[in-house]
Structures are given as C-alpha cells and as structure tokens.
Amino acid sequence: MLDIAEELNRWVGQGRDFAVATVVAVGGSAPRRPGAALAVDADGTAIGSVSGGCVEGAVYELCRQALEDGESVLERFGYSDDDAFAVGLTCGGVVDILVTPVRVGDRDRPVIAAGLEAAASGGATALARIVTGPADLVGRALLVRPHGSGDNGSYGSSSYDSGSYGGGSYDSGSYGGGFGAHPELDRTVAAEAGAFLDAGRTGTLEIGEQGSRCGAPLTVLVESSVPPPRMIVFGAIDFASALVRVGKFLNYRVTVCDARPVFATEARFPEADEIVVEWPHRYLERTQVDVRTVLCVLTHDAKFDVPLLRLALRLPVAYVGAMGSRRTHLDRNARLREVGVTELELARLRSPIGLDLGARTPEETALSIAAEIVADRRGGSGVSLTGAHTPIHHDATSVPTGRIGSVA
Template sequence: MLDIAEELDQWVLEGREFAVATVVATNGSAPRQPGAALAVDSDGTAIGSVSGGCVEGAVYELCRQALADGENTLESFGYSNEDAFAVGLTCGGVIDVLVTPVLAGSPSRAVFADACAIAARGSAAALVRVAEGPAELLGRALLVHPDGRFEGGLGGHVDLDRAAAREARAMLDAGKTGGVVIGEDGSRCGQPLTLLVESSVPAPRMIVFGAIDFASALVRVGKLLGYHVTVCDARPVFATERRFPEADEVVVDWPHRYLEATELDARAVLCVLTHDAKFDVPLLEMALKLPVSYIGAMGSRRTHLERNERLRQVGVTELELARLRSPIGLDLGARTPDETALSIAAEIVAVRRGGSGAPLRGARTPIHHDGARGPVRTIGEVA
C-alpha cells in the first residue's frame, strides 16, 4: 500500500473514503510483489495496481464492495482457480489480496493516514496488518516507528502488538516488506496470525562519481529506479546543477573525501565514472571496505587490470577486489551514454534482485527472484 502513499495521503487530506487492495502473498510468476496496492475511492477513481493488469477489474469490484459493506476480505487469484483464470491471471502465479475499507471514523483510518503521510515524505515507519486470521481481526493495523513506538492495534492484546512491533522494527531496519507468522501462543486469539509488514524507508542512495556525459544519462536512469542520486566531482566547471538538473544534489569535492564524510547504508550504489587513477584509486580503496550493495567502475579491460594492480599496491585485498564490478555494466553492446547507463542499471538490478543477467528465453531460472507465497518467517524460527 505504501507504494501509492503520496496519492493516498492526498485522498486522506481531502477527506475521501476509499478501499485499498494489497498483495499480501505471492507464489510462482506473480507480476507484483507483496505490498503492491490498488485503491478505489467512493467516486470510483482508481490508483495503483496489484497484478500489472491481470485481475485489476475483479479487484476493483472487491474494493467497491468493501466501500459498500465496510468489510475486510482476503481473496486468492491463481492460474488453477477457475474464477481467477476467467478474469485473466494466466501467468501461472498466485496472488493473495487483502481488501480493506478506509472509512471516516473507522479505527484504522488514523493509522493509515499517519502511515501514508510518513511514506509520502520519505521517512521511515512500518505498517503492520493482519493478513490472515480470524475475520474480526482481518485488516487491523499497527504503525511502528524506528524507535519502537507504535500506534493502533491488531486486536486488543498488547502482547500481540508488542511482538508484532518487534518483528516490524527488524524488517524496517532491513528495509524489507513481507509476511510474518505469529504462532497461536503469541497471537492470543487461539490460532496463528499472518501479518503483512510494509516498510517505508528513505530512497536508497546512488552516488555517481565523475561529472561526464555518461553520468548525466545514469542520473536519469537512477531516478527512474527510485534512487536518491548524487553527482560528485572535484572539478567545479563540470559539476554543476545546470549540467545535472535531474540529480538530487551535485557536490564539488574530491570523491574519496566526500565518500569518507557520507553516511551510507547497505542499499547504497556507488558508480565510479571518473576514469582517472588519481580519483579512482583512493576512492575505490575506501569504497571496497564499505558494506554497500554495489560498486562499479568504468574503464576498458586494460584500465581495469591496471587499476586493480594499483589497488593491490595500496593494500586492497583480493576479497575486496572481488566486490568491484569492472568494467561496469552488462554486455548489451552499448555505445551511447544512454545505452551505457541502461547497461549499468541492468547490472545494478541484477545484483539487487539476484538475477543472472542472461536472456530469459530458454533460461530455467525464475523470472521473479524475490517474493514467495507465505510468510517470510515464523516468530521463533531461526532467520
């Protein structure tokens, strides 16, 4: 649901009543992952998507029904289900969709409103909802803040809320969205509960070192992928906002000095396009020791070999060198800056999602690499 938080936040501010349908679990080749949502207001306006078009019509009607009767519902759509097949889910996957009415005066409206407002401004919080359990608890919501505070409730049992808040906080720290099962003892309602935890976290960082034409193209692609993009170069004549209007920030500084002063998390992406040893070596010497998700460096194969030798000379280990994606990008036969940016972005996505970068035609690997139907884990299970 938080993927459409900006629009929902506006709806809340305008006082609209709406119903939101959220993917809570998937299996097989499902087009959208848990957390994807479609919302419908009382005028019939729809935003978002739960299936990339396969079952939107049926889910739209479920939302309209929820607005009429005020009831939460959980529906499953899959290839083996005749009704689901009839509405078009032919991709072979299964999706479970939770439909929740958000009506004026409803207990969960304040929680939904706060969650959407936080996500819309890019701040951190986790929204927890009962996705499977007793009918009277279905759709109950809890909002968990990074410091562990929470508001709302999942059914009147403070122990359940505390257990859910602990799990949600752990998932929030990792920036993950998915399911958690709380066993019968922990749920206090006589049966296990499946919870959907949606994490809202600030956009991941992409830092592009080197204010060159290729960087301009990469900034555009990085923004498309949802990154907060910074361009850094020590040359003020090149590192200007006019040359990079789509970047979130343009920094004039020596790359290694800027990196040393910058706080990064494990989702950060570093793209070194400087192509100059006096910038590359001190920058990569530092970068390869950081727990970021991706480090790539531009250059020919000869440049790559020479740069690796220089890095060894300053003490970079073979294990650290193995983290470096160089020459940067996937082999797409790219020539232009835009094509090269696409090549780099493709490699970043492959690393992030666990893809091979190989053509899907004839491959036996999964099309979607993350997101399996059912819970991420059960409380008490070793992660």
C-alpha cells in the same frame, strides 16, 4: 498500500471513504510484488494496480463490497487450468490480496492515515496489518516509525516510535491499544516490523496470537516505506549525465561528485539531486550510505579511483562498480593491492562496470550499468530470458500458509 501513499493521503485529507486492496504474497509469474495496491473510493474512482490488469475488475468489486459492509477480506487469485479466461492470472501466477475498508470513523483509519502521511512526506515508516487469523483481528493495523519521527501513542489504536532507520536497532516502544488482542502481540510485531523497516523490506511474518511462535497462528503483512536509495556517481563526464537520468528513472536519489568544479555543475547535470565538488574519497568518508546505496566510479583516473575504491570496497553498500578498459581494470587492481585491498574486497568490485550489451553511446552504457545494478539487486543472471530456464522474477515472496479464499 504505501506505494500509492501520496494520492491516498490526499483522499484522507479530503475526508473520503475508500477501500484498499494490497498484494500480500505472490507465487509463480505474478506481475506485482507484495505491497502493490489498488484503491477505490466511494464514488468509484480507482488508483493503483495489483496485477497489471489480470484481476483488476474482480478486485475493484471486492473494494466496493468492503466499502459497503466494512469487512476486510483476503482472496486468492490464480491461474485456472480449465478456463484460462476465467478470473485469474493467465500468466500462471498466484496472488493473495487483502482488501481493507478505510472509512471515516473506522477504528484503524487513524493508524493507516498516519502511515500514509509519513510515507507521502518521504519518511521511513512500516505498516503492519493482520492478514489471517480471528475475524475480529483481520485487517487491524499497527504503525512503526523511527525515533523522533512522531508522537508515541498519537495515532489512536496503535502507534510505535521504534529505533532509527538505516542500521539502527528497534524496540517495542510505547503504544496505545494495538491490535486489540494480547499486548505481547503488539510488542512482538512492533519489533519484527522494525526489522523489516531497517531493511526496507515488505513481506509477511507468521506469529502466534499471543505474540509467541506457538499458539493460534496469525499472518501479518508488513509494508515498509523508506526514503529512496542513494546512487553516487563519481566523475562528472558525459557517461555520468546519462547515468543520472537512468538512476532517477529507477527512483534513486542521485549525487554527482567530482573534484573539478568546471565539470561538476548544475548546467551539466540538471536532473541530479545533489552535485558535490570535492575529492571523491573525502566526500565518501563524510557522507551517509547504507546497504541499498550504489556507487558508480566513472573517473577512471588512478589518483581518484585508488583512494576512493579502497574506502568504497570496505563499506556495507549494495554495489560498487568502476569504469575502464580491461587493461585499466588490471592496472587498477594492482594499485589497490599495493594499498592493502584484499582479494575478498576486490571480489566485490564490478569492473569493467555494466553488463555486456555491446554498448557504445553514453545512454547505452548507462543502460548497461543500470541493468547490472538491477540484476545484482534482484539476483538475476543477466542472460537473455529467451531459451533460458531461470525464473523471470527472483524475489517473489512465498504465499502464506493458512486458509484463504480462492477465485478461479
């Protein structure tokens, strides 16, 4: 749901009734990840997608039904061996979809509205909803946000102010009515959702109805919405200009840093979110990074590279890559060893940067770098899918246990 928060937030502001279908879990080659959503308002307007087209029509009708009866429902759509053209995923996948009505006056609308507003404004927030369990709990929502981002207890049935995004810790915070079940369930889910938010992750968790690991099981979907991850490009060269464009396409917040003011200009990098004129290692010392940050070192100049990489390889970031020929790479590694960089730290360095695409132009090179970043993030091999026996999607969340309706 939070992936279409901006438009849904407008719908809330306009007082519209709507229903949201959200991907809870996938198996096989399902095209969309957990958290992907399709919404339908009372006039029949639809936004978003849950399957790339395979089951949109059936899900649309489920949304219309939820608007009429006010009931949340969980449905499973999968491939039909008997009839590949039946309602299902002809790509061979399985997808579980939670359909939730969000109507004016519904008990969970204030909670969902608060989550949509936070996500639409670029804030960090996690929305937890019960997917399987007692009928009176399915669809109930709980909101988790970092400290200082909202008023505790101000969202009607459930609100939490829990920890700080970006490596902070989370507690259960204070809350209102929560899920309307055992109070320990609210506290436990708030803590678990805080951990999901800290990692910027969307997925499901299994928990007992009273908030413990035993008792009647519940499945809870936790959707996290966090600010875009950072890409910091060091070296204001032509290749950097192309990489900035690709980084923005991949939804990174892109910073360009170079010590030379004649090159680090807005005119040369109009699409960058930030341009910094400073020695690279000094900027990296003072700026905020996290486990999603990617660092691309394109300077290939030892006086910049060595102090920068010495620091970068010791930071808890997602990716560190450095441009240069293989000869430059060997020379740079020797210099890094001389200043105390260990072999374990050197093993983190992607150099020469990028995948082997035969790239020559700045745009092709930027594509090569971006492909390596994506492969590194998703656990891909980087090999051609043609003739390979590797999964197409490497990070699909497993289908939750419990009784789920089946279509096709």
